[in-house]
Amino acid sequence: MPLFDEINFHSEKAINSLAELAISQTKIVDEYINSIMKDIYVDKKIVSEKFKMLSDDVMQKIIYDALLKLDLDYDRKKITDILEFIKNNLESKSGSRYSLTKDLWLFASSKYIYLITRTKAQENKNETTVSNEGEYEVLGTNFVFSIQKYSGKSDIKFPDEKEKIAYVNLENIGVDFTLRTRRDGDFITPFGMKGSMKLKKYLNSKRISLHERDGLILLAKGSEIFWVAGVGLSDKLKVVNEPTHVIELRNS
Numbered sequence: 394m395p396l397f398d399e400i401n402f403h404s405e406k407a408i409n410s411l412a413e414l415a416i417s418q419t420k421i422v423d424e425y426i427n428s429i430m431k432d433i434y435v436d437k438k439i440v441s442e443k444f445k446m447l448s449d450d451v452m453q454k455i456i457y458d459a460l461l462k463l464d465l466d467y468d469r470k471k472i473t474d475i476l477e478f479i480k481n482n483l484e485s486k487s488g489s490r491y492s493l494t495k496d497l498w499l500f501a502s503s504k505y506i507y508l509i510t511r512t513k514a515q516e517n518k519n520e521t522t523v524s525n526e527g528e529y530e531v532l533g534t535n536f537v538f539s540i541q542k543y544s545g546k547s548d549i550k551f552p553d554e555k556e557k558i559a560y561v562n563l564e565n566i567g568v569d570f571t572l573r574t575r576r577d578g579d580f581i582t583p584f585g586m587k588g589s590m591k592l593k594k595y596l597n598s599k600r601i602s603l604h605e606r607d608g609l610i611l612l613a614k615g616s617e618i619f620w621v622a623g624v625g626l627s628d629k630l631k632v633v634n635e636p637t638h639v640i641e642l643r644n645s
Contacts (some may be wrong), residue, residue: 404571439506443484452476467491475499479506486603498606509604521572523612526638528645531572533612537645538572538610543636551632554584554625555644560636561620566629568638570612570619579611581618582628592618599624610642 429451433443444452456475460467478491480503490503490509497511521532529538543560553560580590596606599622612620619627622642 412517426451426458430455435505437507440613441501441506442502444506446477449476450477463493463497487597488601490604495541498603498604502602523570523572524566525568529572532628534610535645536610536642538612539639539641539643540568541639543639545635549636555623557623558639559620559626559630559643560627560632561630561638561640562632563630563637570614572615573611575606575609575611576616578616579613579618580616581621581625583627584631586628589617596621596624612640618632 429447432441433447447455452629453472453476456472457467460471474489475632477498478489478500480487483503485502486504488500488504490498490500493508494512500507500509519609521529521538523529523540524527525544526540530536531538547558549559580589581592581595582589583595583598601609610617610622612622617627619630620640
């Protein structure tokens with residue numbers, strides 16, 4: 394400070410003014426970033442189309458703030474690596490994952506950018522046996538599976554395949570299934586087709602991202618999949634005249 398005083402007698406005042414200006418500018422930047430975050434976030438996910446319209450500096454600031462909030466180690470290279478990963482996946486429909494920790498990933502696709510964690514469903518290897526009509530808790534999840542005989546209503550409206558309810562024909566199949574997550578060797582006969590295909594290929598065709606697949610609840614007999622809840626139904630459960638049963642997966 395004495396040396397500064399030799400240059401400028403009011404150096405202390407000048408330095409304090411500079412510090413106040415820096416603090417003020419930081420607040421302005423933070424307010425700007427906060428306003429951007431409100432615009433680009435939907436249901437805890439960043440909308441990719443909006444994110445890619447931002448400048449690199451703003452993108453890096455968002456990544457930096459996220460790493461701080463998650464209490465993760467970072468440096469300049471880490472931030473630029475994450476940004477490069479996101480940019481490389483902004484046109485990808487299926488998306489990809491970037492590992493932040495052993496149990497935490499960043500997912501980026503043409504639709505959204507968000508964090509994913511290892512779930513109980515991903516870790517759980519147990520099966521829930523379905524042997525009759527009724528309701529069943531799906532082990533390791535917060536879901537309940539229901540299978541009921543069709544009531545015979547005449548005004549039936551078949552749900553979209555993305556809904557977690559379906560009208561099915563079990564006349565030749567029987568009520569004898571297991572509820573579980575995916576495994577190697579699983580296959581399905583897609584609705585509207587006669588031949589079977591590997592479940593992995595089927596999920597690729599449905600544009601289901603890699604991390605979402607681990608949490609899907611499957612209605613299976615051995616390695617054959619008859620329903621991927623919220624994704625699609627096997628052709629073997631197709632209703633020709635009238636359903637025999639209604640199946641549904643809902644939160645417990």
